[in-house]
Amino acid sequence: MEITSQDFKAVSGAKLKDEKLQKALFQAKDGFVVSRAKVIKDLDNFETIRQAASDVRDHCLAHLDEYLEAWESQAKASGTVVHWAESYEELNALVVKIAQDNQVKKIIKSKSMVGEETGLNKYVEGHGIEVKETDLGEYIIQQAGEYPSHIIAPATHKSKEDVSDLFAEKHQRPRLEDAEKLTHEAREILRPHFLDADMGITGANFMIAETGSTVIVTNEGNGRMTTTMPRVHVAISSIEKCIPTLDDFALMMRLLPRSATGQVISNYVSMTTGPKREGDHDGPEEFHVIILDVGRTRVLGSELRDALRCIRCGACMNHCPVYQNVGGHAYGWVYPGPIGSVLTPAYNGIENAIDLPNAATLCNQCGVVCPVKIPLPDLMRKLREKQYEKDLKSKTEKWSIKLWAYLAVRPKLYSIVTRVMARAGKMLGGSSGQIKTMIFAAQEWTKHRDLPTPRGRTFRDIYVNNKKVNKR
């Protein structure tokens, strides 16, 4: 997918003014945050589980090569064809090759963020093969010609009214307003595609080394149909999704649905271990898994490694005050919110996403809800340090900090300057006690809010003076 993260400021500004989007974001936020809080409260040992999951993910990453090889040999033993892709182009080309080798004309697809990364649909369609998204959210945005704004709720930026209009236009049927009826209509339209597709593409939330399986965690049933109905199934995933055992998977499942949608368990958990066996009633004749690297190995050896623990629940964005107000599209790539602010520059180069690590208050709401304890604010700060080292930070910010620090290490001078600032600031505020306009970088402050004035004297001056008085 093309990256547009450098437009963050302009796009986020427009998103703040988009009233329809604001309404949709407000509803989504309430749903996610409230339902997660409820199910987390029911666990009496959430922090223990969280620590255990974080440890397992760390262990996987430390031994990733071994687990990937173990996974591969188990997968092959059950008849899975395993492919490795170092680049997006390689993955896309592999999918097309598998499709062409099997005379595939139509593909049904369940949600995959790796597929969004590689721009898979566009590539496959460019080769004359039809692709139908079957996850309801993905279906909606495919119809609208957009891309996901959230990693588990791709169409969360759309209101019900938007969907009503879209379906009426695309389906050429009377406009429906009821959400359930809209869902039924999508289902009716999609059903024949499930039946006559030659190939199914899914992602994989996890790859389990012990069994050589891939797993998808879904709610709509489209994933199960995609893995079982077409004659060829291709799962696309990335190297960091590998976990050692089924027990580890059970541990992840205590956290993933709870953190993602506030469900104790998702409606479907589909595990695929090889193609259809003799005597099986359904399942694909061929099962391919393509495992992507693109940047993961590089990140694994960097200070940002902790980000690879991510299990893609979306809790960080759901709880982020910035995401909650600008939505996912402002971030300009596949992964929005705090995790996106780390992964986007990590995978695409820090110079291509300068704003993302800076457009955060570092409130750490993301860090405390992350089920695998990724220290997201620390990682964003690391990226800011990298920007600073490479001289990519804004000059105003850089020199303001330098000036401040120059004074701060010279206490005598500092006390004089702050004394003057306290007096001048008080005068500026006048009787209202609020400064209404400022200049230079500070004008951004008073553009949006007043600045309560200083009180005329610094604490230091008052303290020193009081001490003198007391001595006398």
Added chain:
Amino acid sequence: MRVGLFVTCLADLMRPSIGLAALELLERAGCEVIFPENQTCCGQPAYNAGDRHTARDLARKVVSEFSDVDYVVIPSGSCGGMIKTHYEDLLGDSPDDEAKVQWLSARTYELTDFLVNVLNVDSFDTSFQGTITYHDSCAGLRELGVKEQPRKLLRSLPYVELKEMPGAEQCCGFGGTFSVKYGDISSRIVDLKCDDVESTEADALVLGDLGCMLNIEGKLRRRGNHKTKVLHIAEVLTGRNGEETE
């Protein structure tokens, strides 16, 4: 008990009554309060801007200024969190600094945490009357675990009624330079915070951090709300209104 007061650069410059209030609270509880007069800034702005070198210089300065006290007390969760949870990242690579940082961070407390958990103070000289809603600052809450401490103190005041706002733990949108670099977004976030504050109809918004205070008070006033008082908890506990300069 020798207690070093780190008053913070913002309180020093913008609102000295917070420092005076903290001083009074500590002295009344019997502490010998030391105010190292050369103190300036904890280095957080530089640290969060990615200027590690400058942040290290300032961190070293703080470490050396507070080397001969039993505790360091700070009327700010943000600066407290900086010293307690981030100095080790900044200075931990030198063994000499590392030991000093560990020593300091173990002795560093946010003011309300110190009053409740070290001094066990439960009576205050204040005549403050009215309803209060409390805003949890991000660093105080999520880095230092300051949640119940200020509420416990406020509940001990006879004429105060505590009214929780929805989303008390939600960030106010300050975020240091974020507030000017991403002014539109910051403004939206603090607008929502003001909605929450006003929904309680409390007489005063009380908090424990200067950044949040300037941001929320500035927004309330810009919205035309001149009624809701915005006070630091130390000011409330000592009966100050924030205006004092003597």
